Amino acid sequence: MTTSTTGSQLLASAAGLDAADPLAVLRERFVPGDGELIAYLDGNSLGRPLIATREHLFRFVDDVWAPRLIRGWDEGWMDSPLTLGDALGALTLGAAAGQTVVADSTTVMLYKLCRAAVCARPGRRQIVLDTENFPTDRYVLEGIAAETGTQLVWIEPDPLEGVTADEVAAVVGPDTALVVLSHVAFKSGFLADTPAITRIAHAAGALVLWDLCHSAGVVPVELDAWDVDLAVGCTYKYLNGGPGAPAFGYVASRLQGELRQPVQGWMGHAEPFTMGPGYAPATGMRRFISGTPPVVGMLAMRDMLDLIGEAGLDAVRAKSSALTAYVIDLADELLTPFGVEIATPREAARRGGHVMLTHPSFRELIPALWERGVIPDFRPPQGMRVGLSPLSTSFGEVAAGLALVARLLEERGQGRLISVR
Ligand SMILES: Cc1ncc(COP(=O)(O)O)c(C=O)c1O
Ligand SMILES: Nc1ccccc1C(=O)C[C@H](N)C(=O)O
Helix, strand or coil: CCCCHHHHHHHHHHHHHHHHCCCHHHHHHECCCCCCCCEECECCCCCCCEHHHHHHHHHHHHHHHHHHHHHHHHHCCCCHHHHHHHHHHHHHHCCCCCCEEEECCHHHHHHHHHHHHHHCCCCCCEEEEECCCCHHHHHHHHHHHHHHCCEEEEECCCCCCCCCHHHHHHHCCCCEEEEEEECECCCCCEECCHHHHHHHHHHCCCEEEEECCCCCCCCCCCCCCCCCCEEEECCCCCCCCCCCCCEEEEECHHHHCCCCCCCCCHHHECCHHHCCCCCCECCHHHHHCCCCCCCHHHHHHHHHHHHHHHHCHHHHHHHHHHHHHHHHHHHHHHHHHHCCEECCCCCHHHECCEEEEECCCHHHHHHHHHHCCEECEEECCCEEEEECCCCCCCHHHHHHHHHHHHHHHHHHHCCCCCCCC
């Protein structure tokens, strides 16, 4: 099979799309990949580092850590979970100050906030969740259910889509303590109707927690306007915090006083340095901190927040939608003839920043792509997830990446071995 005329035209259109892209110039702010990298299609798992971050990390050692030593804690480090949380909240989450904190991993923050929420709704014995959510969300809630004697109520959404408002309305009721869902589904990329689902959960008297891992920094979020109770997310994807960068947590101001999180460490105490006999939670978001802030882990995301601020989140979303549309168009032309299916909503307003393609051979094909410098990721059972980071991904990269997928599928179809370079 050879590439159709339309397929060739689509591939060739990448240069024009890049030339017309108002954000293209910002790609120069990122540290280039090694010479072998052709297409990085996994920024929704780990974002690429900024040149500013290289300098920032280096300067931190010489200008801050070495000279200031322990005095640094009084000179901003102690407050960094809250100051960075406020910046992140204002720029990407639609959250007014005093409701966002940067700490822990997503898993730990999720545990703390969900456990606090379930305990804040005594007498309600159910947690609503869905079978397509990220494993850590499902596992953490299994644990909380066992600890608290709560029952899990599973929604089974269409895996090509995601959880709908009707599906939530059908299961919430007077026994629901908490609803936990992802804003953007980690596999299908489906974008949930967060305001409608939040209203439905509230009408039943339940609290809602939104996992924003796949939306923070790429899909505009309005936590305050949508009346969201709780949210968590990671910062190493579109926020480029770097491998293992800490998570963020959001708790609406109106709930902070009534929630009591379970990991009662000294850093969430009202007076940590009094070192007194018993735990007394701090007021405000500080009570959701447990231990020492990961100061070094918070440096890189500040650079990315600056860049998102410079670009504007709406422009980031616009390019993200154009990139995902381009992937879908290319897949239609180049990959569906080989039996590849598109497992992401086709309407841009109903998807986030990545596209899921499925094919029985992707498990074996993706290592061969990686060896040739094209890096998407594999998600079982047969998904190739194409992640697009609007500030660092070009249309040309996408074209080169998907052209190689088509070529390897063709070679496979001809019974030729997928040879390693
Ligand atoms: C939706 C979602 N939740 C949670 C996580 C992960 O949590 P953690 O940062 O604790 O590994 C991820 C990705 O790793 C994710 O995609
Ligand atoms: N943190 C990681 C560490 C290692 C490998 C992948 C991840 C991811 O983030 C995966 C991502 N959350 C996903 O949606 O699949």
